[in-house]
Amino acid sequence: MDLQPRRAGRHSSRTPRHALLAVPLALIALVTVADMLAPPAVHLGPLLSAAPAVTASFAGPRVTGGMGAVAVLAQVVVAMVRGSVTDLNHASQIIALILISVFVTLFAHLREVHEKELVQLRWVAEAAQQVVLRPLRERIGPLRVASVYLAAEAGAQIGGDLYAAARTPHGTRLIIGDVRGKGLEAVGDAALVLGAFRAAAHQEANLPQLVSYLERAVAPDLEDAHAAGNESEGEAFITAALLEVPDHGRELHLVSCGHPPPLLLRGNRATPLAVDQPAPPLGLADLTEHRLSAQRFPFEPGDIVLLYTDGVLEARDEAGRFYPLADRAAAWDGTGPDDLLRHLREDLLAHTATRTLGDDAAMVAIERLSPAPPPSQGH
Known part of the structure; x- marks a missing residue:
C-alpha cells in the first residue's frame, strides 16, 4: 500500500474562489453608496480600482475584466448622480479606472498562462517520478x-x-x-x-x-x-x-x-x-x-x-x-x-x-x- 500524500483535484479550489467574489462586489457597492452620499468636495471613486485589483489576485482575466467593467459602471452611475459624466473630475476618474482595469486584466492573463505552464510541468514531473518510484x-x-x-x-x-x-x-x-x-x-x-x-x-x-x-x-x-x-x-x-x-x-x-x-x-x-x-x-x-x-x-x-x-x-x-x-x-x-x-x-x-x-x-x-x-x- 502506498501512503503517499495526494494533491487535491482541480475542482477543490473553485468554490472558495467563487466565494471570494463577494469581497470586490461588496467593496464596489460600499464605495458607490458612500460616494453618492458624500459631500460635493469628497470623491471616493478612486477606491473602486481596488475591486479589479483584488479580483486579479485570485481569479482569471475574464472575471477580472468583468469586475473592472462593474467598477467602471458604478463610477458612471456615481458621476450621473453627482453631476455629469463629462465633468472633468468624473471623466478623469472613469478613464483612470478603465486603464487600471485593463492593466490588472492583462496581469491576470499572464498569471493564468504561467499557472497553466506550472501545472503542465508539475504533471510531467509527477508522471516521471511515478515511473522512477x-x-x-x-x-x-x-x-x-x-x-x-x-x-x-x-x-x-x-x-x-x-x-x-x-x-x-x-x-x-x-x-x-x-x-x-x-x-x-x-x-x-x-x-x-x-x-x-x-x-x-x-x-x-x-x-x-x-x-x-x-x-x-x-x-x-x-x-x-x-x-x-x-x-x-x-x-x-x-x-x-x-x-x-x-x-x-x-x-x-x-x-x-x-x-x-x-x-x-x-x-x-x-x-x-x-x-x-x-x-x-x-x-x-x-x-x-x-x-x-x-x-x-x-x-x-x-x-x-x-x-x-x-x-x-x-x-x-x-x-x-x-x-x-x-x-x-x-x-x-x-x-x-x-x-x-x-x-x-x-x-x-x-x-x-x-x-x-x-x-x-x-x-x-x-x-x-x-x-x-x-x-x-x-x-
Missing part, C-alpha cells in the same frame, strides 16, 4: 507491504531515497536505498539503481550475485556523474539493503551495503537486524561475490520488518534530538504495515519543529502472513 503492491506473495516517502525537496514526491520489490519463483526480493545527497538532484542516481535492480532481480541466483550486479551497473555511472559535477562535494555512493523472503520457511536473507539495519517488530519489541559483515555502499568499492554473504534472520508469521532510510533517524525536534524510531515503533499497538507507517509518518512529522524534513525519508513495512492451509482432498 513505482508504488509497491499491497500483497506480494505471502507478504503484506506498505510504503511511504517524504521528500525534503519542496514540490517533489521523490528524491534520493529508493525502494522496489520483485517477485521471483522462490520468493520476494526487496531493496531500499539512499543516494548521497537529497532532493531532485539525486533522482537520476536513484533511477539508475532501481533500473538495475528491476533488470537483475529475476535473473541473479542469490543476493550476493544481485548486489555485485548492482555495483557493476551503477559504479561507472556514479563515477561519470561525479567527474562531471563539483569535485568538492565528495564521492558519490548509495547505501542499500537487499532482502529476500522465501515463500516457504520462517526466515529472511539480508545483505547490507552500509545501510541502517531493518527493525524486526514482534510483540512490543523492535530488534535491529544488524548483519555481522556489512558491505560498503554501492559505488565505493569493487564488490565481488566471494566477499559478500547473505545473513539469515527469523521472520515468523505475524512479524513485521521495517525498512527505512537515514532521513527518518536524522529528523530532529526543537531541542535537536534525533527521532527515536525503534522506541516509537516498539510502542505502536496497531495492526498491519499500513497502519504502522501511517502512525510513524504522522509521529515523525510531529517530532520535527516545522513538520518538514532536512533529508528525504522513506519507510517500507513488510508483514509475513500466516501460510494458507492446504486444500482439502476430495473423496
Whole structure:
C-alpha cells in the first residue's frame, strides 16, 4: 500500500474562489453608496480600482475584466448622480479606472498562462517520478507491504531515497536505498539503481550475485556523474539493503551495503537486524561475490520488518534530538504495515519543529502472513 500524500483535484479550489467574489462586489457597492452620499468636495471613486485589483489576485482575466467593467459602471452611475459624466473630475476618474482595469486584466492573463505552464510541468514531473518510484503492491506473495516517502525537496514526491520489490519463483526480493545527497538532484542516481535492480532481480541466483550486479551497473555511472559535477562535494555512493523472503520457511536473507539495519517488530519489541559483515555502499568499492554473504534472520508469521532510510533517524525536534524510531515503533499497538507507517509518518512529522524534513525519508513495512492451509482432498 502506498501512503503517499495526494494533491487535491482541480475542482477543490473553485468554490472558495467563487466565494471570494463577494469581497470586490461588496467593496464596489460600499464605495458607490458612500460616494453618492458624500459631500460635493469628497470623491471616493478612486477606491473602486481596488475591486479589479483584488479580483486579479485570485481569479482569471475574464472575471477580472468583468469586475473592472462593474467598477467602471458604478463610477458612471456615481458621476450621473453627482453631476455629469463629462465633468472633468468624473471623466478623469472613469478613464483612470478603465486603464487600471485593463492593466490588472492583462496581469491576470499572464498569471493564468504561467499557472497553466506550472501545472503542465508539475504533471510531467509527477508522471516521471511515478515511473522512477513505482508504488509497491499491497500483497506480494505471502507478504503484506506498505510504503511511504517524504521528500525534503519542496514540490517533489521523490528524491534520493529508493525502494522496489520483485517477485521471483522462490520468493520476494526487496531493496531500499539512499543516494548521497537529497532532493531532485539525486533522482537520476536513484533511477539508475532501481533500473538495475528491476533488470537483475529475476535473473541473479542469490543476493550476493544481485548486489555485485548492482555495483557493476551503477559504479561507472556514479563515477561519470561525479567527474562531471563539483569535485568538492565528495564521492558519490548509495547505501542499500537487499532482502529476500522465501515463500516457504520462517526466515529472511539480508545483505547490507552500509545501510541502517531493518527493525524486526514482534510483540512490543523492535530488534535491529544488524548483519555481522556489512558491505560498503554501492559505488565505493569493487564488490565481488566471494566477499559478500547473505545473513539469515527469523521472520515468523505475524512479524513485521521495517525498512527505512537515514532521513527518518536524522529528523530532529526543537531541542535537536534525533527521532527515536525503534522506541516509537516498539510502542505502536496497531495492526498491519499500513497502519504502522501511517502512525510513524504522522509521529515523525510531529517530532520535527516545522513538520518538514532536512533529508528525504522513506519507510517500507513488510508483514509475513500466516501460510494458507492446504486444500482439502476430495473423496
